[in-house]
Amino acid sequence: MDSPYLELRDVTKLFAKVVANRHVSFSIQSGEVVALLGENGAGKSTIMKILYGLYHADSGEILINGVARKIASPKDAMALGIAMIQQHFSLVPAHSVTENIILGNASGRINLAAYQKQVRELATEYGFDIDPAALVRDLPVGVQQKVEILKALFQKARLLIMDEPTAVLTPQEAVKLMAFVRRFATAGHSVVFITHKLKEVMAVADRIIVMRNGEVHGDLLRASTDEKELSTLMIGRELPPLPKELAIPASAKEMLRLDGVSIRDAHGGCGLEEVSFAIREGEIFGIAGVSGNGQQELCEAICGFRPLASGSISLDGRDLARLGIRDRIGLGIGYVPADRQKDGLVMELSLAENMILKSSYDAKWKQWRLLDRPRIAQYANSKIQAYSIKAPGPDAVVKELSGGNQQKLVVAREVDNGTRLLIFDQPTRGLDLGAIDYVHKAILAERAKGKGVLCISTELSEIFALSDRIAVLYKGVIQGIFKKTELTTEKIGLLMAGYAIDAEIPNMTKESAK
Amino acid sequence: MINLLSRALLMSTPLLFGAIAEVFAERAGVMITAIEGIFLLGALGGFVGAYLSGNLYLGLLLAIFTGMAVAAVYGWITVYLKQHQIVTGTAISILAAGLSSYFMRVFFGTPILPLTVEPLKAIPLPLLSQIPVLGPIFFTQNILTYAIYGIVPLSWFILYRTSLGLTIRSAGENPEAVDVAGIKVDRIRFAMVLLAGAMGGIAGAFYSIGFLGMFTTNIIGGRGWIAFAICFLGNWNPLGVLVGTLVFGLAEALAIYMQSSGTMLLPNELFIALPYILTIVLTISRKSFNVPAKLGIPYRKEN
Numbered sequence: 001m002d003s004p005y006l007e008l009r010d011v012t013k014l015f016a017k018v019v020a021n022r023h024v025s026f027s028i029q030s031g032e033v034v035a036l037l038g039e040n041g042a043g044k045s046t047i048m049k050i051l052y053g054l055y056h057a058d059s060g061e062i063l064i065n066g067v068a069r070k071i072a073s074p075k076d077a078m079a080l081g082i083a084m085i086q087q088h089f090s091l092v093p094a095h096s097v098t099e100n101i102i103l104g105n106a107s108g109r110i111n112l113a114a115y116q117k118q119v120r121e122l123a124t125e126y127g128f129d130i131d132p133a134a135l136v137r138d139l140p141v142g143v144q145q146k147v148e149i150l151k152a153l154f155q156k157a158r159l160l161i162m163d164e165p166t167a168v169l170t171p172q173e174a175v176k177l178m179a180f181v182r183r184f185a186t187a188g189h190s191v192v193f194i195t196h197k198l199k200e201v202m203a204v205a206d207r208i209i210v211m212r213n214g215e216v217h218g219d220l221l222r223a224s225t226d227e228k229e230l231s232t233l234m235i236g237r238e239l240p241p242l243p244k245e246l247a248i249p250a251s252a253k254e255m256l257r258l259d260g261v262s263i264r265d266a267h268g269g270c271g272l273e274e275v276s277f278a279i280r281e282g283e284i285f286g287i288a289g290v291s292g293n294g295q296q297e298l299c300e301a302i303c304g305f306r307p308l309a310s311g312s313i314s315l316d317g318r319d320l321a322r323l324g325i326r327d328r329i330g331l332g333i334g335y336v337p338a339d340r341q342k343d344g345l346v347m348e349l350s351l352a353e354n355m356i357l358k359s360s361y362d363a364k365w366k367q368w369r370l371l372d373r374p375r376i377a378q379y380a381n382s383k384i385q386a387y388s389i390k391a392p393g394p395d396a397v398v399k400e401l402s403g404g405n406q407q408k409l410v411v412a413r414e415v416d417n418g419t420r421l422l423i424f425d426q427p428t429r430g431l432d433l434g435a436i437d438y439v440h441k442a443i444l445a446e447r448a449k450g451k452g453v454l455c456i457s458t459e460l461s462e463i464f465a466l467s468d469r470i471a472v473l474y475k476g477v478i479q480g481i482f483k484k485t486e487l488t489t490e491k492i493g494l495l496m497a498g499y500a501i502d503a504e505i506p507n508m509t510k511e512s513a514k
Numbered sequence: 515m516i517n518l519l520s521r522a523l524l525m526s527t528p529l530l531f532g533a534i535a536e537v538f539a540e541r542a543g544v545m546i547t548a549i550e551g552i553f554l555l556g557a558l559g560g561f562v563g564a565y566l567s568g569n570l571y572l573g574l575l576l577a578i579f580t581g582m583a584v585a586a587v588y589g590w591i592t593v594y595l596k597q598h599q600i601v602t603g604t605a606i607s608i609l610a611a612g613l614s615s616y617f618m619r620v621f622f623g624t625p626i627l628p629l630t631v632e633p634l635k636a637i638p639l640p641l642l643s644q645i646p647v648l649g650p651i652f653f654t655q656n657i658l659t660y661a662i663y664g665i666v667p668l669s670w671f672i673l674y675r676t677s678l679g680l681t682i683r684s685a686g687e688n689p690e691a692v693d694v695a696g697i698k699v700d701r702i703r704f705a706m707v708l709l710a711g712a713m714g715g716i717a718g719a720f721y722s723i724g725f726l727g728m729f730t731t732n733i734i735g736g737r738g739w740i741a742f743a744i745c746f747l748g749n750w751n752p753l754g755v756l757v758g759t760l761v762f763g764l765a766e767a768l769a770i771y772m773q774s775s776g777t778m779l780l781p782n783e784l785f786i787a788l789p790y791i792l793t794i795v796l797t798i799s800r801k802s803f804n805v806p807a808k809l810g811i812p813y814r815k816e817n
Contacts, residue, residue: 075696090691092684094807103684104695106677 003066005030005190006051006159011060013046013214020046021214024060028159033181033191035205035222037198038234039432040403043214044194045087048161052084053077083152084161089144093137100136101151122153126180141168141292149180160184161192166200170290171460171493178204196234196433198227210234235433248468252281253316255452256302256421261311263297263476270294272301272476274311279421279452284443286467286484287456289496291426294476295456296338299425302454303335304328315421329358334418336410338426338456344410345398352380352394355413383412387438404435411442422446425456440466460489474498518767520651525770526763527659528553528720532741533748533755534669535713541673541750542706543686543699543808547603548588549714550738551610554731556581556718558614561729562621564631564722573631573723574716581715582708584610589707593700596812607738615731633727634658634720658716658724669752682706686806689813699813717741736790743793749804758796765789 004027013021021043028034036044049055051062053071061068064080071077077084091100098116106115119132128146136144145168152160162181166174181191181204193204201208202222210218210233218233256279265271272294279285289295300306302313304325313320315331323331337343345354356365356376365371380394387408391401398406407427414422424443428436443466447453457463463470470487472479472495479495532549539546546552559580564573588606592599622629634656642653673679681702684692689699721737722729740762748754769785 073696074694078696090688090694092687092691094687094804095680095684099680099684100691102677103680103691104697106680109676110680112675 003063004028005032005065007063007066008047008051009061009063011047011050011057011062013043013050013055013057019214021050021057024211024214024216026209026216026219028190028192030158030190031185031188032206033185033193033204035201035208036192036194036211037196037201037208037230038211039196040430042211042234044211045163046214047211048084048163048192048194051077052082052161054084078155078157081156081158082161083155083157083159085145085148085152085163085165087163087167089148091136091144091147094135096133096135097130097139097147097150098132100147101132101154105155119150119154122150126150126153126183141290142170142173145169145177157189159190159192161194163194164196165193166195166197167458168291170496171489172497174200198230198234201230202227212236248280248282252283252450254278254280255316256454257314258302259312259314261298261301261313262309263294263301263306264309265297270297270476271309272297275473275476275478276311277471277478277481279454281452282447282450283468284447284453284455284466286463286470287454287473288460288463288470288492289456289458289473291338291458293473295425295473297476298473299335299337299423299454299456302328302421302423303333326361329417332418332420333423334414334416334421335423336407336414336425336427338429340403340406340410345406347399348397350395350397351384351389351391351401351409352376354398354409355380355383355394358413358417383409387412387442404431407431407435407439411439415442415446418446418451421452421454423454423456426458427455428457428459428462436462460492463492472496516647516650518764518771520654521767521770522760522764523651523655524659524725524763525766526759527656527662528717528724529737529741529744529762530662530666530756530759531658531713531717531720532738533744533759534665534752535710535717536742536745537669537673537748537750537752537755538682539703539706539710540745540809541686541806542682542703543689543806543811543813544589544592544703544707545599545603545810546585546588546707546710546714546742547600548584548606548610549603549710549742550734550736551603551607552581552584552588552711552714553718553721553734553738553741554607554610554614555584556715557720557722557733558617558718558729559715560719560724561631561722562617565629566621568631570631570634570723574719577715577719577723578712579715581713581718582711585707585711585714588711589704592812593704593707596814599810599812611731614729618729618731628728628730630728631723634724656724658720666752666756673752683806685813686808689808693813693815703813714738714741740789740793743797746803746805747796747800750806761796762789762792765792 007027009025011021011024024047036048038044046055050057051071053073053076056072062071063069069080071080092103098112098119101119102110102115116132123130128150130143130146130150136147139147145165165177169177181193185191195201205222208218208220208222208225208230209216210230212234259276261272261275263272270293275298277285287295297306301308304320304323315333320328341347346357359365360371365376377394383389384391384394389405389408391405398409401409411427427439427443431439443453443455455466464484467484469481469483471481472492474496475498479500532553536546536549556577560573560577563576564570567573584606588603591597591602636654636656639653643649645653673683681692681697685699685702692699692702718734721733726733744755744758744762748758765788769788772785773782
């Protein structure tokens, strides 16, 4: 029998003595779509980065067509026909599509017109609608991903590795991507599809490799497995379901109100256009949408980081217009930002210091006008216990904690800051299922206390699991506000892509024709 | 008037060498904050070489070598050791000021009269220099000024029409993309720093042996920083830089003209300060910059 197109044998990789991959072995056939399934931190990306030459294995070998190969750099990988689309695209935003595609693949004088033609032909061949002369920074993320794929195709890749490719896509775009993957495989090429979403695995894969804690925990044919089996293999245990949600009492008061809020954005980001909604006590108001459609701007407008071009925001009947950020924190607004490392924490400071980051001026932390360190440490310790944050103690430097524990820390702090309103922007991004479950329960618990919650997420499952009502944000415009029961995945997907689905739905703001 | 414009072109020459050097390095992601020091030691190297050998071209060669040596130190520290570019460059510039006095003493002691060499001569081009008005302005210049006629379009072509240029620009915008394409980011950056050293050395030598025919320790007087600023003002584009250097060259020519003409309409010091004031005014008034996204940030591979 022929040897498989590609085979990994006993690959082990350590990061500073922590095992990232342990004796990983599997093979990939020509014309096969292999899904690499696992939670965050399961070692999926690591093993593929080894295959792509970005990391170097500590032991083990890689065989291509039965011959052992050394892949020391992405250049080596490319020479062997291996290309990888990473989660963070390695594109140059200021350059054109064509310039990005030929980077490293052209020499001497560049005949741009000829290359543009070549890129256009390649794009047409695979049904991608891309202008080769467009600047990458002007393209939506979904299209940027296509540029990355074209780059791989331009290099005549035989094996395409895609790391969580659907994370940045609308459901419709994801469907198209799957179609491309199938088509690419039909031509005799191979695809490795890294994901933690079971649905995608079932939709696209021929074979599924399940990873957990850096090891392979299953190598199954799609036809002979199901989502339940995969889920158990992936997590290693079963998660208890979320508590049943409570109905919002009719007497619940409206607390946060936005009226015609518009923001101009001078920096090329997304602004907001006439955004209006209201949140009641004990309500979780979910906002769905592909990232970069004004979510962060919305949060920052409410918290006071961004001036409004027009419109008003009020909390408990009080207009926030003249209040600064600190005043708004004082009113009880808590904010868990999407980028916790950049906007939520000071990575070099200790856990305790981060806990009081937004309230350090408060008299409750002070004695003789100086910070009362023992009291702060005690407080931090109580939160470490309450949220089961895995940390050596309140003096631990935050950058040494795992992402999930960092997020728990931010959530713990903001839950205390936000006595009235909690804003969660991507509360579970990059967390493993256990931590996600924890954060979700914390959000629901705060809701039960009668706080208002604004929950923004690009993960539809999260939006559906938590929200009482759902709004869809597209290019800074609210596409409609719905009760959870009024929406299906398909409907919400259309809205996320900017299509209006139903003119009868109230509150609908028509998106101006592009 | 013709004299003034001819002088403007002359005075913009070293700024252009420096600013183009800066464009290449900054496009690749490295600010040459050591440029003032490179200018100064280039000026010294050029003078020493020319004085000792009696040949201006050997002086230029030594200037290039000196500039590259300074740049190599700077590049080693910032590109390979990943140290902070502003701190490193400023330190090197200050060190250069000390070194230049030191080496002047070592080589020449303390002469009573300043030592001089015969500066670069203008070479009138046959026929072309006979054209009225244009001839004296454009075609009666020294060899370094002629060189910039070629360097500007060539730099533009390399940056925007060759794969090397694409790699350089990508290294400053998103070095990871360059790395993934299988090209060594640090190597490209270091090469650009060396190139900048060579061109900065020539620029420095222009002041000592191309123009004054002597060396003093304050000969550069911040012109390295002006070249640095022109790179920003010219939006990291050789053509923009050309416009910028011409404006500054004119300001400098005007200062020299006013100084020598003896008219006392305005205090002379004002004209001498003109290029510096201009730098500040233009930097403030310039609205949008296409700063290379990763300018000044060392490239570290994850793990």
